[in-house]
Amino acid sequence: MRLLSKKSLLLMSLVAIHVPILFSGLFAPYDVAEQNRDFSFVPPSRIHFTDAHRTLHLRPSVCSLENSGFGQYHENRDRCFPIHFLIMGSPYLLFGVFKSNLHLFGVEAPAKIFLMGTDLYGRDVFSRFLYGGQLSLLTGILATALSLGFGVLFGTLAGYYGGWPDAVIMRIAELFLALPWLYLLFAVRAFLPLNLNAAAAFCLLVSVIGIVGWARPARLVRGIALSSRERHYVLAARLFGGSDSYLIRRHVLPDAYAVIITQAVLLIPQYVLAEVTLSFLGLGVGEPTPSWGNMLSTLQQYQVLVSYWWLAIPGAVLVPVFCSYLLLASELQPRRTAIDA
Amino acid sequence: MKFLVRRFLHSVFLLMGVSLLSFSLLQLTPGSFFDEMQLNPQISRATVSRLRAEYGMDRPMLQRYVCWLESAARGDWGLSFAYNAPVAPLIWARARNTLLLTGLALPLAWIIALPIGVLSAGERYRWIDRGGNLVASVLLVTPELLLALGLLWLALRTRWFPAGGMASVVPIKHGAAAHIKDLVQHLFAPVTVLVLGSLPVLLRHIRSAMVDALQTPYIKAARSHGIPYLRILFRHALLAASSPLLSLAGLSLASLLSVSLLVEVIMNWPGLGPLLLEAILARDVYVVVGAVMLSGLFLVCATAVSDVLLFIADPRIRTEDLA
DSSP: OOSSOHHHHHHHHHHHHHHHHHTHHHHOSSOTTOOOTTSTTOOOOOOEEEOTTOOEEEEEEEEEEEEOSTTOEEEEEEEEEEEEEEEEEEEEEETTTEEEEEEEEEEOTTOOOOTTOBOTTOOBHHHHHHHHHHHHHHHHHHHHHHHHHHHHHHHHHHHHHOHHHHHHHHHHHHHHHSSOHHHHHHHHHHTSOSSOOHHHHHHHHHHHHHHHTOHHHHHHHHHHHHHHTTSHHHHHHHHTTOOHHHHIIIIIHHHHHHHHHHHHHHHHHHHHHHHHHHHHTTSSSOTTSOOHHHHHGGGGSHHHHHHOGGGGHHHHTHHHHHHHHHHHHHHHSOOSOSTTO | OHHHHHHHHHHHHHHHHHHHHHHHHHTTOOSOTTHHHHHOTTSOHHHHHHHHHHTTTTSOHHHHHHHHHHHHHHTOOSEETTTTEEHHHHHHHHHHHHHHHHHHHHHHHHHHHHHHHHHHHHTTTSHHHHHHHHHHHHHHHSOHHHHHHHHHHHHHHHOSSOOSSSOOOOOGGGHHHHHHHHHHHHHHHHHHHHHHHHHHHHHHHHHHHHHHHHTSHHHHHHHHTTOOHHHIIIIIIHHHTHHHHHHHHHHHHHHHHHHHHHHHHHTTOOSHHHHHHHHHHHTOHHHHHHHHHHHHHHHHHHHHHHHHHHHHHOHHHHHHHHO
16 A cells, blocks of 8 residues: 555645645735835845855855846845744734734844845835735636636536526536636726725636636536436435425535546646736736736836846746646546556 | 528528627616816716717617617717727627637638648557547647737747737838738748637547447448548548538537637737727717627628538438428
């Protein structure tokens, strides 16, 4: 027996990605809006284990930066500051509720630690990346919950009752599937308010992405409901006097359970990407609230794209996130045939 | 023929439904194109309300829908506020460029995906299958956004191909050949992103359709007759696997159009993408409706073409039709 199955390994990697983002206040050394106008477009800080005299230290340190003009920075190796762990810093709200000022790591002023460099305003990209991940991933997860909710509800109704509800629901679903996905998303987004504060924009994104995507899961669930209501044990339960809601809850939905889970795992990355795309194009959450999409949108300027590679990190992180989700989905999917496994 | 007629009526209903859906969404729109004018002290209230009346924005939604249907039947597809011109010519000028991109990317992606997919089904778990699977997986988890930005970065760094846009300044005296060469150079980056973005889905579907086809008894019979394996793969099994693939061909245009929207914006390609984005930001609603309808029309046409091909390729559908 193997110590770890592939599935649990993937789950662990997903947890490893999500935990720092969930506790972003703790992991981020600075506030998202904290600007350092003297340090715009600073490359990622170098972390030293040796001092100026080349003696080795166990405690890592960063050296203070000096702005030498024209966007050039150089380290002053004589002024190095140790990195402290679990130190008090700027106050933040954990999960938006609990007040705290504990940070996992940080350095004493005047030195600054920028693990992923800074942007135009000298804001710490690492902190913004963590907070932005909160927004992007949460949008994906909530929108998935929403569209699966609608999909399961309408899919079960259509499949279980058949007849005219089935016809009506499936015709409407066809409308949603008749357009290319991004066009549909744009169309729905186009008819909703443009300039919003962050919270409203977030709710809007979740509902737009969630509602646009309901048709595909609805189709899948309908197919399952259609076949499961004809099963003999369901017929038997109905003969015993089981009500419709009982039959749906106890027999039809459990049949669809595996498909719903797989769909959820498949939809989350797709919806995270939808958020990133919309915010990238300026139709999602706007500055100064960070999201992976609007952090990437500075790359639309050619000189930023060419000169400051660290601003692309929020985009590069999408790859491992998607990779874990999609691999997990393919692990969850029931094998078609034993040979093709 | 009954099959084709039914499909045609179905798609007409679908398009009508899409237009109804977009107009009922229109009802929800807060604000309009003319709101920004109200902020301008040089434009009087009376002018703004006169403009609103002129464009019919003060009339109820149903009336506007009927008007729009009339104008669509005339071939105008409504009026753009920002350009003060009928929507159809405006969109068509841009849609041509989008069609150029997707029309190139679609066959290219299939030309690349078909041999790899067929061979990896035939040589399952050999190097070509594993290699193809690896490439498909890597491309699947890389968002097209990143691919586009990466290619743009490469273009800016190396100057091997132009970064964005559709044409550079080529003097007219250099002739048509120079212009075409210039266009091809500009096409390279966006088409590459589109092809790479659609490859993984195509590869997987081709492979699984071929695996299904290869397990049928008649393929085994063909093999036992001693027909060369490559001939079996490409002449017999591919034909048997063609019907799910033909419907996929129509559907693959949908994802191509979606990706194209994004790629056009990133790479400044003067297609539907930038137009749609501008229209959304300016609240130019009829342009949005027109672009969305056009994308629906493209898809309907693509499905229709793949249906006809299916009708030609698959005798089962034809006999079903006769019965």
